[in-house]
Amino acid sequence: MRVLMFGWEFPPHITGGLGTACFGLTKGLMKHGVQVIFVVPKAFGDESQEAVRLVNASDVTIDIADEIYREYWKNITYMEIGSNLIPYVGPEDFERISNENILENSTLEQSVFSKKFTFTGKYGHDLMKEVSRYALVASTIAASQEFDVIHAHDWLTYPAGIAAKNISGKPLVVHVHATEFDRSGVNVNQNVYDIERKGMEAADRVITVSNLTRNIVIEKYGIPEEKVITVHNAVEPTQSKTQDFPTGVIKEKVVSFLGRITFQKGPDYFVEAAYKVHCKDPNVRFVMAGEGDMLNRMIKRVAQLRMGSKFHFTGFLKGENVDRLFALSDVYVMPSVSEPFGISPLEAMRSNVPVVISKQSGVSEVLNHAIKVDFWDIDAMADAIYGLLHYPALSKMFIRYGKDEVDNMIWENSAFIIKEVYQSVIK
Amino acid sequence: MRSICFYFQVHQPFRLRTYRFFDIGMQHDYFDDFQNQYIAKRIANKCYLPMNQLLLDLIHEYGSAFKVSFSISGTALDQFEQYVPEVIESFRKLADTGCVEFMAETYSHSLSSLKSKDEFFKQVRQQNERLEQLIGYKPKTFRNTELIYSDYIGQMVYEMGFKTMLTEGAKQILGWKSPNYLYCNGQEPRLKLLLKNFRLSDDIAFRFSQTSWPEWPLTTEKYVDWLNAIPQEEEMVNLFMDYETFGEHQWPETGIFEFMKALPARVFSHSNFSFNTPSEIAENCQPVSAIHVPSPISWADEERDLTAWLGNELQDDAFDSLYNLEWKVNQCDHWELQRDWKYLQTSDHFYYMCTKWFSDGDVHKYFNPYGSPYDAFINYMNILSDFIMRVDNHLAWKAENVVPEKAKVEEVAVTEVKKVVVKKTAAAPKETVKKAVVAKKKK
Numbered sequence: 001m002r003v004l005m006f007g008w009e010f011p012p013h014i015t016g017g018l019g020t021a022c023f024g025l026t027k028g029l030m031k032h033g034v035q036v037i038f039v040v041p042k043a044f045g046d047e048s049q050e051a052v053r054l055v056n057a058s059d060v061t062i063d064i065a066d067e068i069y070r071e072y073w074k075n076i077t078y079m080e081i082g083s084n085l086i087p088y089v090g091p092e093d094f095e096r097i098s099n100e101n102i103l104e105n106s107t108l109e110q111s112v113f114s115k116k117f118t119f120t121g122k123y124g125h126d127l128m129k130e131v132s133r134y135a136l137v138a139s140t141i142a143a144s145q146e147f148d149v150i151h152a153h154d155w156l157t158y159p160a161g162i163a164a165k166n167i168s169g170k171p172l173v174v175h176v177h178a179t180e181f182d183r184s185g186v187n188v189n190q191n192v193y194d195i196e197r198k199g200m201e202a203a204d205r206v207i208t209v210s211n212l213t214r215n216i217v218i219e220k221y222g223i224p225e226e227k228v229i230t231v232h233n234a235v236e237p238t239q240s241k242t243q244d245f246p247t248g249v250i251k252e253k254v255v256s257f258l259g260r261i262t263f264q265k266g267p268d269y270f271v272e273a274a275y276k277v278h279c280k281d282p283n284v285r286f287v288m289a290g291e292g293d294m295l296n297r298m299i300k301r302v303a304q305l306r307m308g309s310k311f312h313f314t315g316f317l318k319g320e321n322v323d324r325l326f327a328l329s330d331v332y333v334m335p336s337v338s339e340p341f342g343i344s345p346l347e348a349m350r351s352n353v354p355v356v357i358s359k360q361s362g363v364s365e366v367l368n369h370a371i372k373v374d375f376w377d378i379d380a381m382a383d384a385i386y387g388l389l390h391y392p393a394l395s396k397m398f399i400r401y402g403k404d405e406v407d408n409m410i411w412e413n414s415a416f417i418i419k420e421v422y423q424s425v426i427k
Numbered sequence: 428m429r430s431i432c433f434y435f436q437v438h439q440p441f442r443l444r445t446y447r448f449f450d451i452g453m454q455h456d457y458f459d460d461f462q463n464q465y466i467a468k469r470i471a472n473k474c475y476l477p478m479n480q481l482l483l484d485l486i487h488e489y490g491s492a493f494k495v496s497f498s499i500s501g502t503a504l505d506q507f508e509q510y511v512p513e514v515i516e517s518f519r520k521l522a523d524t525g526c527v528e529f530m531a532e533t534y535s536h537s538l539s540s541l542k543s544k545d546e547f548f549k550q551v552r553q554q555n556e557r558l559e560q561l562i563g564y565k566p567k568t569f570r571n572t573e574l575i576y577s578d579y580i581g582q583m584v585y586e587m588g589f590k591t592m593l594t595e596g597a598k599q600i601l602g603w604k605s606p607n608y609l610y611c612n613g614q615e616p617r618l619k620l621l622l623k624n625f626r627l628s629d630d631i632a633f634r635f636s637q638t639s640w641p642e643w644p645l646t647t648e649k650y651v652d653w654l655n656a657i658p659q660e661e662e663m664v665n666l667f668m669d670y671e672t673f674g675e676h677q678w679p680e681t682g683i684f685e686f687m688k689a690l691p692a693r694v695f696s697h698s699n700f701s702f703n704t705p706s707e708i709a710e711n712c713q714p715v716s717a718i719h720v721p722s723p724i725s726w727a728d729e730e731r732d733l734t735a736w737l738g739n740e741l742q743d744d745a746f747d748s749l750y751n752l753e754w755k756v757n758q759c760d761h762w763e764l765q766r767d768w769k770y771l772q773t774s775d776h777f778y779y780m781c782t783k784w785f786s787d788g789d790v791h792k793y794f795n796p797y798g799s800p801y802d803a804f805i806n807y808m809n810i811l812s813d814f815i816m817r818v819d820n821h822l823a824w825k826a827e828n829v830v831p832e833k834a835k836v837e838e839v840a841v842t843e844v845k846k847v848v849v850k851k852t853a854a855a856p857k858e859t860v861k862k863a864v865v866a867k868k869k870k
Binding site for chain 2: 249250251285287295296299300301302303304306307308309310312313314321324325
């Protein structure tokens with residue numbers, strides 16, 4: 001069985017959990033004899049190739065003159081500008097998008113489009129444009145590759161998935177790692193929502209990473225229940241051993257937070273809970289790893305609470321530094337306000353770090369050996385942190401059983417279910 | 428005769444390297460040696476060396492008629508010694524002429540005067556020793572970091588034995604009064620104050636090369652006319668500025684060196700001004716009035732207050748966390764810890780955390796190696812965390828290996844009662860102290 005898989009990122013070039021999940025999943029599928037052609041916008045060349053054939057979308061030549069692509073270009077433009085109101089997008093971007101709309105009608109500029117598109121491969125200002133171009137490229141790839149099923153990860157790749165389905169006639173599976181409601185709260189970007197809904201509607205099956213997300217897909221996107229299947233994420237077995245890192249230089253206990261520092265991840269609740277612990281026991285260090293639009297506000301708040309010498313910011317971490325942080329940590333906290341799954345607590349537990357997670361996360365559906373609190377309940381969160389730090393019996397139990405629990409949550413199992421999903425749609 | 432008093436501030440901070448959270452407990456080198464060396468060398472070649480030569484030539488040309496004064500921070504002296512020793516040599520030559528006064532300040536250009544009298548006194552003492560050692564000059568006049576001054580700081584300065592001090596002629600303290608007179612401290616009238624004439628100083632320091640300034644280009648003729656326009660009864664003009672003005676802030680191409688070269692001749696031929704050092708002025712003039720400064724002023728920014736270094740959450744947290752360590756550090760007799768303690772106090776670190784430049788002050792940006800005040804804060808706090816750990820570790824080691832003074836004293840007290848026991852026990856701790864010292868040396 002061959003799968004044409006569309007992603008947006010792949011290790012080591014990741015901005016979040018999506019790349020990591022895709023990597024684990026493709027490796028799991030390989031174990032079940034499924035071949036994967038993984039398409040990413042920009043292959044840097046140093047991605048792990050062990051499980052997949054990586055196709056760099058930037059290397060595919062497009063000939064826009066071909067009628068099929070012109071047909072598709074129309075569709076993209078339609079999706080891109082569902083209405084003239086584009087929230088999020090500033091006037092400049094709007095003008096840019098509008099100009100493209102004009103390009104759609106011009107037949108004279110064919111030569112302009114017959115070229116290789118270069119993708120930046122980073123989430124950025126030209127996102128909508130890139131999503132559209134990616135879809136354009138996808139149709140080329142779909143026409144030139146042999147495969148049985150198409151698998152698209154998150155909204156950025158749904159247009160590509162749809163395009164590939166239209167060209168090849170093969171079944172489409174879309175994988176929902178997060179919805180617009182998770183990312184933006186109540187300020188939903190209508191364009192993104194539309195793309196998501198179209199993708200789910202066009203798909204033969206929708207895979208969600210948790211029941212939490214499954215409910216959102218059914219209720220907010222109106223997708224029929226029987227089409228939506230939950231496949232929980234898993235975690236890669238650790239590669240670098242914790243012993244590799246010299247620990248013990250920091251005498252205090254370390255409590256860490258790792259994730260984008262945005263509203264969705266609840267960093268402010270972590271800071272407030274940290275302060276409560278700090279007042280009780282000043283011999284605790286807190287680490288906030290990650291970047292995001294709330295970072296500066298968090299730094300200011302920490303300074304205001306006068307715990308700057310005990311609360312550290314590391315910026316975005318990846319690879320070895322993540323393992324290093326876990327090796328130093330005594331407790332890991334994920335206070336997400338809304339988290340479709342949340343793979344990071346599993347990584348922490350795998351490194352023998354007990355975790356405190358919010359009840360509003362998908363991962364809380366599958367974890368038993370974790371302390372679960374409401375994200376807004378900073379007293380309970382502080383209490384849990386303090387307990388794990390000071391009552392060895394508690395933390396020992398969590399470490400022992402937590403490790404076992406996570407060791408059984410392997411991608412191979414998730415991939416097995418996904419393979420079944422594939423088989424159910426291939427006729 | 429009326430006086431022109433030139434005073435130049437020479438200061439370089441030990442800039443910090445990028446120090447990550449993961450370095451805490453692992454790496455104890457905090458300073459960006461490459462950057463510090465690079466900048467020290469660059470500014471030495473662009474400013475210190477050529478300008479010192481220019482001043483030396485002027486002094487030789489006009490005999491003792493041309494005089495200037497300097498303050499050089501201890502951190503700057505340390506950098507010169509390490510990276511560009513020829514700068515020290517050239518300052519020494521200036522000192523030998525007898526026409527140049529060097530002033531006292533805090534060793535690390537710190538804000539200690541705002542926080543701790545002990546630390547303030549200690550740093551001034553260290554700075555005086557360093558200046559005497561390297562330049563061969565014993566300072567008599569005091570100038571605090573960035574001209575920071577208040578009534579209380581003035582009193583402390585007098586207590587240290589200084590009779591004259593420099594500060595900003597800030598509008599909020601002078602009101603209608605002119606900065607062109609000698610003043611004295613509001614509480615301690617024996618401390619004389621020289622106030623900066625910020626308009627005429629900034630004409631040279633900031634506006635000299637501004638083509639948008641209506642008075643541009645500034646010529647010595649024009650400048651001396653302005654000096655002459657000062658009412659005859661006013662006794663002095665205090666021109667205080669960063670020494671880096673010459674060649675670094677104002678590039679040689681602006682003509683700043685030529686301006687300075689030509690200025691004395693014009694002053695001598697077209698005005699009744701002479702050049703004097705602060706201590707000469709303090710000796711020759713009488714204070715006209717006391718000046719009251721209840722809350723501290725400085726020469727920074729439009730506000731002339733402390734908000735460039737202190738006041739926002741980041742700065743206050745960093746500042747307080749640092750000075751909370753003082754009593755602990757005082758018990759450490761480890762030279763590296765003492766050195767880092769001094770260098771971490773340098774006011775520039777807090778200046779980098781200033782959020783004011785979001786709205787105003789290209790000046791802040793110009794001097795800031797960090798992308799944002801938040802970056803500056805994170806980096807500083809990581810380093811400070813490591814420093815706190817080192818201090819604690821050292822004290823823990825000391826507690827185990829060295830018998831503290833207090834215990835010895837107590838023991839002696841006990842021995843007076845039981846004299847027989849004394850001789851044996853008193854000998855024991857001394858030995859352990861020796862052993863500890865030997866162990867330390869081995870390390």
